[in-house]
Amino acid sequence: MSEIILEMRNISKNFPGVKALDDVSFAVRRGEIHALVGENGAGKSTLMKILSGVYPHGEYEGDIVYEGKVKAFRGITDSEREGIIIIHQELALVPLLSIAENIFLGKECAKHGIIDWQETNRRTHELLDRVGLSERPETKVMHLGLGKQQLVEIAKALSREVRLLILDEPTSSLNEKDSDALLELLREFRARGISSILISHKLNEVSKVADTITVLRDGRAVSTLDCSAGPVPEDRVIRDMVGRSLTDRYPPREPRIGDTVFEVKNWTVLHPIDQDRKVVDNVSFHLRRGEVLGIAGLMGAGRTELAMSLFGRSYGRYAGGEAFIDNKKVDLSTVPAAINAGVAYATEDRKSYxxxxxxxxxxxxxxxxxxxxxxxxxxxxxxxxxxxxxxxxxxxxxxxxxxxxxxxxxxxxxxxxxxxxxxxxxPDILILDEPTRGIDVGAKFEIYTIIRDLAASGKSIIVISSEMPELLGTTDRLYVMNKGRFVGELPTSEATQEKIMSVIIKAGG
Incomplete structure (x- = not known):
């Protein structure tokens, strides 16, 4: 596995007022998984956009050497022609098109200008088999979960005869099961001689699969770590990323919790299309002043649907329930009404919403x-x-x-x-939905500090997170949600990941 497939030599890139990359060099071997890590703003995505042609030749300094030749990519089409495929954090799929249509979009299987659907579906079946997806080619992407959509993106990459696969935060929106399946797929690609560049803030996942780790900090490559002798300690990677040791991932706090400030009773919400389906089913809970309340659950449990429906009925069809602030019934029927009542919602999808x-x-x-x-x-x-x-x-x-x-x-x-x-x-009540999704450990600590300080000032906070250690490290009390219902409640001081999963499993999760 010593043959070099890619070298990026002395890459520099400037934006107005910012030097995003400063003389960065790194190399990727054939058939290896090369992790690229660093804080937000370190330059990881910028470097990959240069490699894939999003930032074309002439807009940066330095050389891309691929398969032993200097390349001058003018766009994504040029890099894809060479077998370099990038899968961005925000998936580039068309929800209303089928799996097959998405995979071959722009590269349709056609004869005399007419799409050959039999050949398209046959090839789609082959590609889906390679990524372990059993869906029918005719299935619309909108009906797939995020984990399966990620596999469709990878099948699409395979259809372009990928030799170097770049994945930018591929597991940021996935549950643990889907994340493990994706990492196993990368191992299979490695066995076939396909090289992968993995950008991830989840250092535990990086340590599972990476052969080499390159660390970027402030636009510079500060270290390259060989994992062949075993996983590199996370503390070492973090020290290189942030320039210091993080002895504690979560800031210390001394909760000062007061009386109940927010109470929800029998809240029920129907799916926006399938109105026979309850996405939030008779949920009741309370939140106290100065408290950080966590909501745990697997993907699809209804956590985001609950949060959005409380914030001005932004999701689904309201079917019943009441909300009280300081023991007074409040109107949360519109977003302006919710804001006026002192409720705020920071969405999990910051780019779209x-x-x-x-x-x-x-x-x-x-x-x-x-x-x-x-x-x-x-x-x-x-x-x-x-x-x-x-x-x-x-x-x-x-x-x-x-x-x-x-x-x-x-x-x-x-x-x-x-x-x-x-x-x-x-706001008096701040709902944070996946507040640290896709951000690095240093920035996470800053967000956690903001949450702590807000609670200390008397604000009441609800944290929804798919990362159980985050919930255990930042909250005072936890509700566990499964299939639209609250199925458990426990003080965070008594909670463990195993206890939370046990509650979900007992509830039929």
Whole structure:
């Protein structure tokens, strides 16, 4: 496995006001799994966008040497022609098209300009078999879970005769079972001689499969670690990533919990299309002042559906239930009503629902409280800038200016902008849905610190997370959700991952 398939030599890339990559070099061997890790903003995705042609030759300095030859990719088509396929964190599938149509989109199996559906379906069957997916080729992608959609993306890559597969945070939205299946698939690819570059913040997964780890920090490659003798200790990787040791993954806190501030009774929500199906089924719970309450459960348990339905009935069809704040019944029937009642919801999908990506930090931060920067209904641009700058410093958004577009920020900094937006609305109850999805350990610690400080100030917080260690490290009390119902409640001090899974299994999960 010593033959080099890829070298990136002395790569540098500048954006306005930011040096994203500074003289980065690294090499990938044929048939290896090469992990690329680093904090948000370290330059990982930028480096891969250069390799795949998203940033074409001429927009960066340095050389891409692939299969022994210097390449000058002008776009993704050029890199795909060479067998370099990138699968982005946000999947590039068309939900209303079938699996087969998605796999061969743009490269249709056709004769005389007419699609040969028999050949298309035959080849799709072969590709799905290779990735271990038993779905029919005619199945629409919208009917697949995230784990299966990820496998469709990989089948699509195989249809292009991939030799070097780049996966950007491939397990960030997957449950543990689907994540393990995907990692096993990478091992199978390695056995077939296919090279993979794995970008991931989940260091436990990196240690399971990586042959080599390259660590980026502040746009530079600071270390390359050989895993052939066994997994590299996580503490070593973290030290290289953040420039210091993180002795504790979660900030210490001393809870000061008061009386019940938010209570939900018999909350029921129907699926938006299949209205015979309850996605939230008669859920009741309470939240106390200064408390961090966790909601645990497997993918599809109904956690996000519950959160979105409480926030202005943003999901599904309301079918019953009441909500109380400070023992008074409140109207949560619309998003403005929920905000006025003091409820805020930070979505799990920050790119689609949390931010206006092509707008600046200046414009995004005040969005949930425009009255706070207005005079007689007219936006005060000076005040807008003051607010954005205040939160840039307070939340430590790493950017030189509030005029930076949200789309150009790293995932961790985008998440901080989302939090800033809701903090400026001054909510009493803040619902955080997967608040650290796709961000690194350093940025996670900063988010956890924000959660701790908000609770200490008397805010009440609900945290939904698929990472059980995160729930165990940040919350005071846990509800366990399964199939739309709350099936267990326990103090976090008494909870373990095994206890949580046991509750789910007993409930029929």
């Amino acid at each position: 949390g931010l206006v990506l092509d707008q600046t930090i200046r414009r995004n931060v005040p969005l949930a409280n425009l009255e706070g920067i207005s005079n007689s209904g007219v936006i005060d641009r000076h005040r807008e800038g003051e607010v954005a700058e205040e939160y840039r410093r307070r939340i430590n958004i790493k950017t030189p200016t509030i005029e930076q577009a949200a789309v150009n920020l790293s995932g961790g900094n985008q998440q901080k902008v989302v939090l800033s937006k809701w903090l400026f609305s001054d």
